[in-house]
Every structure is written in C-alpha cells, then in structure tokens.
Amino acid sequence: MILVAPSILAADYGRLHQQINMVENAGADWLHFDIMDGHFVPNLSYGADLVRQMRPVSTLFFDVHLMVEEPLNFLPMFEHCGADQITVHYEACSDLPAVISYLKQRHIKVGISLKPSTPAKVLKPYLDDIDNVLIMTVEPGFGGQAFMPDMLQKIKEAAQLINDQTVTLEVDGGINPQTAELCFEAGADVFVAGNAVFKAQNPAEIIKQLHLLGEK
Numbered sequence: 001m002i003l004v005a006p007s008i009l010a011a012d013y014g015r016l017h018q019q020i021n022m023v024e025n026a027g028a029d030w031l032h033f034d035i036m037d038g039h040f041v042p043n044l045s046y047g048a049d050l051v052r053q054m055r056p057v058s059t060l061f062f063d064v065h066l067m068v069e070e071p072l073n074f075l076p077m078f079e080h081c082g083a084d085q086i087t088v089h090y091e092a093c094s095d096l097p098a099v100i101s102y103l104k105q106r107h108i109k110v111g112i113s114l115k116p117s118t119p120a121k122v123l124k125p126y127l128d129d130i131d132n133v134l135i136m137t138v139e140p141g142f143g144g145q146a147f148m149p150d151m152l153q154k155i156k157e158a159a160q161l162i163n164d165q166t167v168t169l170e171v172d173g174g175i176n177p178q179t180a181e182l183c184f185e186a187g188a189d190v191f192v193a194g195n196a197v198f199k200a201q202n203p204a205e206i207i208k209q210l211h212l213l214g215e216k
Helices: 014-023 050-056 096-105 120-126 150-163 179-186 203-215
Strands: 003-006 032-036 059-065 084-089 110-114 133-137 168-172 190-193
Touching: 003 203, 014 032, 014 050, 014 084, 014 203, 032 050, 050 059, 059 110, 059 203, 084 096, 084 133, 096 120, 110 120, 120 150, 150 168, 150 179, 179 190, 179 203, 190 203
Parallel strands: 003 032, 003 190, 032 059, 059 084, 084 110, 110 133, 133 168, 168 190
Antiparallel strands: none
C-alpha cells in the first residue's frame, strides 16, 4: 500500500489552512511536518504550536519529523500537539531507547530517520520497537533539493532489514513521480513530496500518480 505525505515545508504559509484542505481533498494520506532547530540542520522552520493549530483543520495522519538535537528535550512540547507519529534522527539522539520509550508510553507512533551518510544497519536493534523508518534522500534542512540516486541501495537494505515487520519505509527528499518509482522498486511505501505536490498545477494528479505506483 502506497501512502503519500505532502510536506507543508513547500506550502504557502499565508494560505496554510486552505493548502492543507487542498491536499487532503486531493487524496493525501499523511501530512508531513518538518521541524528544524537551526542546529542539527542549518535551517529553522516552525514548532509544536503550528502542528497544534493545524490539528483541528485536518483529519489526516500527522507525521512529525523532528530534525533537532536531542529530541527527548522537545518531546513534551509535541506530545499534546496532535502528532500521530513522531520521527527522530538516529544521529541526533544520545539516548534513542529513552525517546522510543517516551513515545510508546504515550501511544504515539515512533519513527527513526537516517541522514544520507548513516548506514541502514544501525536500525537493526530498534526495528521491533518502532513503526516507521525514514530514509533521507537529500541532506536534511532545505526543501527543493535534487534526489540522491545512491540512496536507492540504502532503501533496499532498509527494506530487507524490515522484511515482514509492520514498519513503514518512508523516503523524503527530491520525491516526484519519477524518483518515487525508483524508491518504490527499492522497497519504500511512504512518499514525502513537497514541491512536487504543492507547486504542481494539479496536485491531485501528482498524488494519484504516486498512489498508482502500488498498482504496477
């Protein structure tokens, strides 16, 4: 099953309510929130308040990606904001088991994200305890970057590690119908698309194309 998660990093914030309604009506499955702290990545985005304010606007699954140093320090801000899933970076955590435990105790789905330079094998000790793996197919921090084809091998390796476990395999960075097809063939089943959806003349058509990958 293919899931499409438009990233609001590429949305028009002056019309955010309408933009979220637009992608929901266009058939999106998840809504992806990129939280950046200016330390783990060289950019700032927004915080828990925005996620909280958008929760009444949409029935979509809220997929919150924390690109922050020591996310355990930020989790109390996000646990009541309406996030259905919170994904943290392996590289940013000094105590990843504590992060996983904190979220599981609060019945929030848990994801681990990997930067391009981090090998998939680091996931192995955690796969029994998480719900999602997010492979970054660009260096995290800025939208609109070109897809890194050498990440396809890592997606394959992550898919092999996941195997039959009920863990989704998400990709983020330079995703459009063409690059998504390559990622799907490698084993990905959740596609974060920012510019490809929000900058499209027909966002519903892009979302449809992504969903159709699962029928090939």
